[in-house]
Amino acid sequence: MASQGQDELVFAPLGGVGEIGMNLSVYGIGSERKKTWVAIDLGVAFAGDDLPGIDLIMPDIRFLVEERRNLVGLVLTHAHEDHFGAILDLWPRLRVPIYATPFTAALLEAKRASEPGAPEVPVTVVPLGGRFTLGPFDIELVSVAHSIPESNSLIIRTKLGTVLHTGDWKLDPTPILGLPTDEKKLRALGEAGCLALVGDSTNAVRDGRSPSEQDVAKSLTELIRSAPRRVAVTTFASNVARLRAVADAARVAEREVVVVGRAMERIVQVARETGYFDGVQDFRSVEAYGYLPPDKVVAMCTGSQGEPRAALSRIAEDEHPEVTLSRGDRVIFSSRTIPGNEKAVGRIINGLVRQGIEVITDRTHLVHVSGHPRRGEMEDLYGWVKPGIVVPVHGEALHLAEHAALARKLGIAQAVECRNGDVVRLAPGRAEIIDEVPEGRFYKDGRLIVDAESRTVADRRRLAYVGVVSVALAVDDGVLIGDPEVDVIGIPEVNADGANIAAIALETVVSTFEQLPRPRRRDPDAVAESVKRAVRATIAAHWGKKPLCLVHVLTV
Numbered sequence: 001m002a003s004q005g006q007d008e009l010v011f012a013p014l015g016g017v018g019e020i021g022m023n024l025s026v027y028g029i030g031s032e033r034k035k036t037w038v039a040i041d042l043g044v045a046f047a048g049d050d051l052p053g054i055d056l057i058m059p060d061i062r063f064l065v066e067e068r069r070n071l072v073g074l075v076l077t078h079a080h081e082d083h084f085g086a087i088l089d090l091w092p093r094l095r096v097p098i099y100a101t102p103f104t105a106a107l108l109e110a111k112r113a114s115e116p117g118a119p120e121v122p123v124t125v126v127p128l129g130g131r132f133t134l135g136p137f138d139i140e141l142v143s144v145a146h147s148i149p150e151s152n153s154l155i156i157r158t159k160l161g162t163v164l165h166t167g168d169w170k171l172d173p174t175p176i177l178g179l180p181t182d183e184k185k186l187r188a189l190g191e192a193g194c195l196a197l198v199g200d201s202t203n204a205v206r207d208g209r210s211p212s213e214q215d216v217a218k219s220l221t222e223l224i225r226s227a228p229r230r231v232a233v234t235t236f237a238s239n240v241a242r243l244r245a246v247a248d249a250a251r252v253a254e255r256e257v258v259v260v261g262r263a264m265e266r267i268v269q270v271a272r273e274t275g276y277f278d279g280v281q282d283f284r285s286v287e288a289y290g291y292l293p294p295d296k297v298v299a300m301c302t303g304s305q306g307e308p309r310a311a312l313s314r315i316a317e318d319e320h321p322e323v324t325l326s327r328g329d330r331v332i333f334s335s336r337t338i339p340g341n342e343k344a345v346g347r348i349i350n351g352l353v354r355q356g357i358e359v360i361t362d363r364t365h366l367v368h369v370s371g372h373p374r375r376g377e378m379e380d381l382y383g384w385v386k387p388g389i390v391v392p393v394h395g396e397a398l399h400l401a402e403h404a405a406l407a408r409k410l411g412i413a414q415a416v417e418c419r420n421g422d423v424v425r426l427a428p429g430r431a432e433i434i435d436e437v438p439e440g441r442f443y444k445d446g447r448l449i450v451d452a453e454s455r456t457v458a459d460r461r462r463l464a465y466v467g468v469v470s471v472a473l474a475v476d477d478g479v480l481i482g483d484p485e486v487d488v489i490g491i492p493e494v495n496a497d498g499a500n501i502a503a504i505a506l507e508t509v510v511s512t513f514e515q516l517p518r519p520r521r522r523d524p525d526a527v528a529e530s531v532k533r534a535v536r537a538t539i540a541a542h543w544g545k546k547p548l549c550l551v552h553v554l555t556v
C-alpha cells in the first residue's frame with residue numbers, strides 16, 4: 001500500500017474495457033486524495049436493436065467533469081469513431097485542451113463543419129512523433145500502423161515510471177501509406193525501461209500475424225481488373241490506405257472512380273488536404289456515374305456495415321438517385337462486419353445476389369485485413385518494450401482474458417485485468433486495483449444526451465413489446481361526466497372471441513369507477529391508480545400481456 005502522502009501513478013479506464021467501442025482512459029498522478037489527470041481518447045460505440053431509437057453510446061464522463069480542474073488535457077490517439085466520436089457532444093462539459101496529429105485534427109474539423117451547431121473545439125496540433133508536456137506528464141507520440149492514417153501509441157513518462165499506451169496498432173511493414181510502426185522508438189523505450197503497457201486486445205484471440213495492406217491491394221487490383229462490368233467497393237470511409245488502393249487498382253484497370261456517400265467524400269477531401277492522396281488521380285462526380293461505360297467505372301461506397309441510410313444500402317434497394325447496379329456487376333466488401341451488424345449486412349448481400357450481382361467478401365478473398373495486432377505481433381511488441389505490467393484494454397471480456405494470459409505466457413511479471421471504473425495503481429509497489437470511480441454510459445437520443453440509467457429507453461423497449469392504453473375520464477364531485485375515452489396503440493384490436501379489446505377496457509374503466517367507495521371517487525390519484533390496475537389486469541386476461549397504461553382524471 002502507498003503510505004499516506006506518497007504519490008502514486010494510476011490508470012483508470014472509463015470506457016472500452018469489457019466492450020468494443022467508446023474508448024476513454026485516464027491516467028492520474030498525485031496523492032491518494034488529489035491527483036492530476038490526463039485523458040486519452042473520447043469515443044463512441046454504436047447502439048444495436050436492443051436500444052430502440054438510440055444511435056450512439058458514449059462514456060459517462062461524470063468523473064472527469066468533477067475533476068475538471070485537475071484535468072490537464074485530452075490526447076487523441078487517432079480519428080476512429082471509437083476513439084474520437086464523442087468529442088463534439090461531450091467536450092463542452094469538459095472544455096479542456098485537446099492534442100492531436102494533423103490528420104486527426106483535420107478530420108475532427110471536417111466533422112464539426114458537417115454538424116450544424118457543433119462546438120468549436122480548440123485543438124493543439126502535434127507533429128507525428130512529437131513530444132510535449134502536460135502538467136506532470138511528458139507525452140511522446142509513437143507512429144503505429146493501423147487502419148487509418150496517423151495512429152499513435154503514447155509514451156507517457158512520469159516521475160514514477162513510463163507507460164506505453166498502445167492505442168490501436170498493428171505491425172505492417174508495407175502499410176501503403178503513412179508510417180510503419182516505429183520499431184526503433186519502441187525498442188529504445190524497452191532499453192530505457194517501461195513500467196507498464198496498456199494495450200489493444202481486439203485480436204488477442206487470433207494466432208499468427210495479420211497480412212499486410214499491400215496484400216489486400218494486390219487482391220483488389222486483380223478483382224477490379226478482372227471484373228466484366230461495373231465494380232462497387234465498400235469499406236470503412238476512414239481507411240485512407242484502402243481508398244488509395246482502390247484508386248490505384250482502378251487506374252491500372254483504366255477505370256474512373258466515383259465516390260458515393262457523404263462520409264467517404266469527407267475523408268477523400270481531408271486525405272487530399274493532408275497530403276495522403278498526393279499522386280492519386282482526380283475522381284469523377286457522382287453525376288457522371290450514369291454516363292460512364294460499365295467497364296470503365298469503380299464506385300467507392302459507404303455502407304460496409306449495412307447502415308440503412310448509407311450509399312450501398314440505397315444502391316442495393318435501387319433507391320439511389322445516381323448510382324445503380326445490375327446483373328453481372330461486382331460488389332466487393334473490403335471490410336469486416338462488426339459484431340451486431342451481421343443481419344443488416346446480410347440483408348444487403350442477399351438483395352444484391354437476388355439481382356444477379358456478384359458479391360465478394362473477406363470470407364473468400366483477401367479483400368480486408370484488420371488494423372489490430374494478432375498474437376504474433378503482440379509477442380514482437382512485448383519483446384521490444386519488455387513492460388513490467390500489462391493492462392489489457394480495448395476488447396470484450398474474452399479478448400482481455402486471452403491478452404492477459406498471453407502476457408503471462410511471455411513472462412511479463414504482472415497482467416492486471418480490470419473493468420471500466422477500476423482505478424489501477426501502477427506505481428509504487430505491485431500493480432493492483434485500489435479504488436473505483438463513477439463510470440457508465442450516455443446515449444445520444446436524437447439531439448439530446450441522456451443518461452443510460454434514465455427510464456427513456458427502458459420505457460421505449462417496453463412500449464415496443466406491449467403497447468399502451470390511454471384512458472381519460474372526467475369526474476365532478478365523485479360522479480362520472482360522459483363516457484371515458486379509451487385509446488390503444490400497439491395492442492391487438494380484438495380478443496380470441498372477436499370482442500373489441502378497447503371496448504372491454506372501457507367497460508372495465510366504468511365498472512371500476514362505480515365500485516369505488518364514494519370518498520375515493522373524489523380523489524383523482526386514487527381513481528387513476530385503481531383504473532390503471534384494473535385495465536391492465538383485464539387486458540392481460542384477454543391478451544396474455546400487460547400493456548402500459550396512462551390514466552388522466554379531469555376534475556370539473
Ligand SMILES: [Zn+2]
Pocket residue numbers: 078080083146147168371
Ligand atoms: Zn482504431
Ligand SMILES: [Zn+2]
Pocket residue numbers: 023080082083168394
Ligand atoms: Zn479502436
